[in-house]
Amino acid sequence: MISVVLADDHVVVRTGIKMLLDADLDLDVVAEAAEGTEAYSLVARYKPDVLLLDISMPPGQSGLIACEKTAKDFRDTKVVILTMFAEPEYLLYTLRGGAAGYVLKNSTPEQLRQAVHDVANGGSYIHPTMVELLAKHATSGSNDPSIQQLSSRELEILQLIARGHTNKEISKMMFLAVKTVEAHRSKIYKKLHLKTRADAVDYALRHKLLDL
Secondary structure (H helix, E strand, C coil): CCCEEEEEHHHHHHHHHHHHHHCCEEEEEEEEEEEEEHHHHHHHHHHHCCCEHHHEEEEEEEEHHHHHHHHHHHCCCCCEEEECCHHHHHHHHHHHCCCEEEECCCCHHHHHHHHHHHHHCCCECHHHHHHHHHHHHHHCCCCCCCCCHHHHHHHHHHEEEEEEECHHHHHHHHCCCCCHHHHHHHHHHHCCCCCCCHHHHHHHHHHHHHCC
């Protein structure tokens, strides 16, 4: 029996996914989470074989950070990202963060269940659409600085900057000191060659970060 913790901030989505997984008698959803911190805590409690994790969850507790922390602290739990974002950079970003699988939310039930089985058995799974896009991405080339240079924390802060939040607001949302946010902001701008908030907004729009 493969144990699974399911994390998505939408109850209806979680319910639907759980029904799909429960249709496989070899899969057992042992717990559900609505945000990243809760997902991490449930992994610590249940030690599941697989954490099925959405990227898009509240700032400061996102799937990106939960993925990295889980992969680092609980090596026996494999992380499968479940997302609507068919973007090669997000795939590469999450794989770098320790994810073993990347499944799109328009996958078939069979593909979703196959992904869970594959990673639980020590393999990996990348949605077929992403494999094709990744091949194109590898040969396209770009002068645009990649978001893969950013840590998960920096990526979240960039999103919040682009949404118009001040350093003080971000510090409260992410439970960080204002000076820490300022330091992250400086590093983000340097890594991505940004100078102003307008540059940050433009970058975020081009990379579809405001939907994350």
